[in-house]
Amino acid sequence: MMRRAALIAVPYLWLLVLFLAPFLIVLKISLSDAALAIPPYTPTLKDGIGALISELDFENFVFLTEDDLYWKAYLSSLRIALISTFLTLLVGYPIAYGMAKAPEEWRPTLMMLVILPFWTSFLIRVYSWMGILSNEGLLNQLLTWLGLINEPLTILNTNTAVYIGIVYTYLPFMILPIYAALDRMDSSLNEAAEDLGCSKMQAFWLVTIPLSKNGIIAGSFLVFIPALGEFVIPSLLGGSGTLMIGKVLWEEFFNNRDWPVASAVAVILLLILVIPIVLFQRNQQKQQEAEQ
Amino acid sequence: MRRLSWFNVTSLTLGFAFLYLPMIVLIVYSFNASKLVTVWAGFSTKWYGELFRNEAFLDAAWVTIKVAVISSTFATVLGTMAAYVLVRGGRFLGRTLFSGMIYAPLVMPEVITGLSLLLLFIGIGLDRGVLTIVLAHTTFSMCYVSVVVSSRLVTFDRSLEEAALDLGASPWESFRLVTLPIIAPAVISGWLLAFTLSLDDLVIASFTAGPSATTLPIKIFSAVRLGVSPEINALSTIMILIVTVGVISASLVSKQSAVRAQKDARAAERTA
Numbered sequence: 001m002m003r004r005a006a007l008i009a010v011p012y013l014w015l016l017v018l019f020l021a022p023f024l025i026v027l028k029i030s031l032s033d034a035a036l037a038i039p040p041y042t043p044t045l046k047d048g049i050g051a052l053i054s055e056l057d058f059e060n061f062v063f064l065t066e067d068d069l070y071w072k073a074y075l076s077s078l079r080i081a082l083i084s085t086f087l088t089l090l091v092g093y094p095i096a097y098g099m100a101k102a103p104e105e106w107r108p109t110l111m112m113l114v115i116l117p118f119w120t121s122f123l124i125r126v127y128s129w130m131g132i133l134s135n136e137g138l139l140n141q142l143l144t145w146l147g148l149i150n151e152p153l154t155i156l157n158t159n160t161a162v163y164i165g166i167v168y169t170y171l172p173f174m175i176l177p178i179y180a181a182l183d184r185m186d187s188s189l190n191e192a193a194e195d196l197g198c199s200k201m202q203a204f205w206l207v208t209i210p211l212s213k214n215g216i217i218a219g220s221f222l223v224f225i226p227a228l229g230e231f232v233i234p235s236l237l238g239g240s241g242t243l244m245i246g247k248v249l250w251e252e253f254f255n256n257r258d259w260p261v262a263s264a265v266a267v268i269l270l271l272i273l274v275i276p277i278v279l280f281q282r283n284q285q286k287q288q289e290a291e292q
Numbered sequence: 293m294r295r296l297s298w299f300n301v302t303s304l305t306l307g308f309a310f311l312y313l314p315m316i317v318l319i320v321y322s323f324n325a326s327k328l329v330t331v332w333a334g335f336s337t338k339w340y341g342e343l344f345r346n347e348a349f350l351d352a353a354w355v356t357i358k359v360a361v362i363s364s365t366f367a368t369v370l371g372t373m374a375a376y377v378l379v380r381g382g383r384f385l386g387r388t389l390f391s392g393m394i395y396a397p398l399v400m401p402e403v404i405t406g407l408s409l410l411l412l413f414i415g416i417g418l419d420r421g422v423l424t425i426v427l428a429h430t431t432f433s434m435c436y437v438s439v440v441v442s443s444r445l446v447t448f449d450r451s452l453e454e455a456a457l458d459l460g461a462s463p464w465e466s467f468r469l470v471t472l473p474i475i476a477p478a479v480i481s482g483w484l485l486a487f488t489l490s491l492d493d494l495v496i497a498s499f500t501a502g503p504s505a506t507t508l509p510i511k512i513f514s515a516v517r518l519g520v521s522p523e524i525n526a527l528s529t530i531m532i533l534i535v536t537v538g539v540i541s542a543s544l545v546s547k548q549s550a551v552r553a554q555k556d557a558r559a560a561e562r563t564a
Contacts, residue, residue, distance in 0.1 A: 003464070007373055007376065010370065010373060011370050011377065011434070012377075012390055014431070015390070015394070016393075018412070018431040019393050019396070019397060022408030022411060025408060026404070026407060026408045029411060094300075094307065095304060097303065098300035098301070099304070102296060102304070110304070112539070113311070115539070116539055119488055119539050120532055121491070121509070121528070122492055123512055124512075124532065125315070127318075127512070127520075127524065128528070129314055130516065130519070131321065131520045138317060168310070226401070228401070229402070229404065230401075231401075231403050231495055232495070236513075236516065249403045250403060259411070262407060266403070266404045273399070277399050
């Protein structure tokens, strides 16, 4: 019995101290005021519990609603995450479909080729696009050589580069769940649809797409959720005009050293994320129940 | 065997070209003699030489490997314990909170995890350095390990453990002699996952690292912010090669053990 208690207590306490407690601290600091002190906010625990409760207020949250930088950053993060999720779906679906239709003996290799980039450093994969998209980069050299453009296109440091970066790095998250859904599908259903007079295209829209719906939904959430709080991609590929909330939080903390506002930004980002996360969980549960 | 239609061949070719071309370009240009990364000026390995003479990079690489080995080992132990508790632990007080804390870090934006851990470390007066990065990495990696291990534990035939207990093994012996060997592949891939996550992490490490300890991703990030550099291309090439060799050999080993398990199963059927 003692052993069981210890087995539960060790990971439990670890997560309480290093996961839950830090959040409560963020929440508390988001309600504090900035101060010229170390640490740079007030009140701190040293001021006593009474002062701690009476001095907390929602000032920082009010500040976030007043300064339209933050509004714009949240909205533009949502827009960038939505657009790139959609683009990832457009790129990922045909690949997953091709994999599911490939001969049986190729599939483990194809699967491995999709997973391999996932194990490679995220930072390096984002960085690899910098040399391709820059003004003197390979893409512009290629397009000029083909005679398609006369002047180099500015792609690096724009939102377009951010979309490319997100599609590229999160593509495996989209491909794998869709492939899993398509792989489970019975191909005789499509044949039946064609026998009953559907064209190939109609059978695809009316049979294949609805049957892979769960994979599409799961993949979209797996791309959308991390893309929303993304920091590395907008800061390496995006420009000064690219507003994303992960970057704003980073700058608020490291450049402006405003801890209370950075914490308030974090709290709101979490609140926004709760909705897609709950929806994702529900989709997964439904899928599990359907499988049983 | 049906042949692939031209549409599927095209989408697979284009798709994999998209996934791999950027990395191939990076590798090719790491052997470029020119400092200008977009102009090809002949084959050279001089950037690799420069890289190995760069003390700052070597120091950072050493810190990164140290952090990754220690944190992934702790994360594997804690994550396996957590998985065991979740799958076999039955009911206990605060179970919902526990499983919530296991799954939440998987979807948490890194900037928030990093910020909150930093505020904790400052709050309790812990100096930032190798220790704080290890604590941070252990915390988020253990959740990944526990997801990987618990998915294996769920599909595992519990009667094997019960048989060991009936035959007089203590719970610990039954775990060590029966459960652990069966879930070992999941535990190993959990360790590998934790190791790569730690090796790769920029955001959380930036928040939790102090001036005394810088990791390789932090160094790379501050270098590439200024633009593309041939030295970073060389470093990236080395990292890509290590991962490729690692993943391919790991998958060959697991394939071999799967084949062996199949053979054993067939042999067992024959003797039965």
